[in-house]
Amino acid sequence: MEPRTLAKAATSGRTITVFGGTGFLGNRIVRHLRHREFSVRIASRHPDGGYSQSCPENPQLQSVEANIHDERSVADALVGAYGVINAVSLYRERGLETFHSVHVESAQRVAAQAHRAGVERLVHVSGIGADAASPSCYIRKRGEGEQAVRAEFADAFVVRPAVMFGPDDAFLNTILKLLRLPIYPMFGRGRTRLQPAYVEDVAEAVARIMERAETYPTVFEFGGPTPYSYEQLLRAIAHQAGLAPLLIPMPFAIWHALASASEILPRSPLTRNQVELMRIDSVPSPEMPGFAELGISPHSIEEILQRMLSNRG
Template sequence: MHDAPTTVFGGTGFLGRAIVRELVEAGRPVRIAARRPELPDWREPGDRVEAVACDLRDEQQVASALKESSAVINAVSLYVEQPRAGLSFEEIHIIGAGRLARLAREAGVTRLIHISGIGTRDASPSAYVRARAAGESAVIDALPKAVILRPSVLFGPGDAFLAALMRLARLPIMPLFGRGETRLQPVHVADVARATTCLSDTRPLERRLFEFGGPEVLQYRQVIEQVLAHLECRRPLLPVPFPVWHLLATLLAPLPSPPLTRDQVILMQQDTIVSEGVGTFDDLGIVPRTLHDSLPTCLAAR
């Protein structure tokens, strides 16, 4: 029985919400920390879940959110920089992630799980990917026993991935990133949440780096074909060269919330599949579900 809460930074986000649910269903007390904290609407009397306001950029707020936590999960995201709001990849993914790890160590937290992403590497043309790599290093420097989780692209009810494909499916043709041959390993958000919950326990771990992908490696065009087949909708698939996508991303960049960014295009140019030699679902005895079997529930929610 855990009495000290597990604090989920970013516990109101897509993955964070699923982690909170999994923890609560496991009977664990949970503290949600976000700038706009919100309690889940599914909570029931007796569920031990609280929510606190916290900006990862604020030292005092982070320290206060960490108080008496047994475990901490960082599921904070920033996909598009917002310079006017002071939100940069460096501020959130490197400085903020490092701050959380340092304050967690000072607070005596026994387990910190840092959520990153598959494909994270120092030498990437994407500023986002480079920041994620530097963020992982900042976390390990501050708290060497931290656990790094890198999920592949997430799907589930209310996700951004299938939502974008659904929007594209309204066009008379489906544009592909390049020839649509980039390999992805889409993974259900609930499977990653279950893995995160397992790893946030206090039992000793043999591994500290995990990558989570679904059971199938699919080319981008195969993902689209599955979605179109499920929707019973026929669309010609149109290969669009990557330089055209880069041009489009550059034109959209001045928008406050661009629907496509240069970093997303770069990410679509590289395979995002589980590497060799890392921890996986197998180590945790979790059998992840397929995209195909999940499409009815994921798309019914829209």
């Protein structure tokens, strides 16, 4: 048997529950898992978000309603599962949906119930720079979440992507839209370091972690092939799109003031947390395993942007 055939034979019939399987990263993880012939159970509060309910024509792909804030709901979604992936994330707090409730309490709940259910493999999606001692609430809760997961499920794999991009993202598309303006105000002097990762590469990496034979717990950090300063990234995107905006440095103090005022609005376009994140480098550590260890050559942002622009043209 060929290696790929052997791998598919080993995964066939194994069920992976994906929490957040209808999200930006999660729906791609589902597709990459199905490519490997895993049975996939999409656990979401909105099970119709991108996938139809389970049906006789597609018995290997199920959608179930699940609330990660509810212990029984999480337990039900894990019945009979070989593995679980927690791809639930929150980038803006809303009412009871806080960074602590999602990234710490719910992450711990998923890990605890997975351990109780006898799940063999858990992948927890976190983020670059996750640090329980960080002054940034978002990054601090990401770090606390990793600790909470490991306390409940010692063999968990932790995945830390850099900021992710793709055709339907809120990162690259927003930058493109703003770069069409004659003047583009940068965060600070544009020196923050970024190494954006293509969302399909991250999804492929997660699927390979689920498939690989090694079971020792590992933290993976995923970034694209090129590190940029924020200004370099803006210029690379502008050049690819044939744009030439004037990039103007704007002090972070002004951004904080704008964000504070913006947060009064019902649908705030900018938060103080987002501003704080732009002060922190988002690049993988060279000491941490990443795409290379999984045999993946990451796509560049220029390559994917070229495809996006060609499709729009």
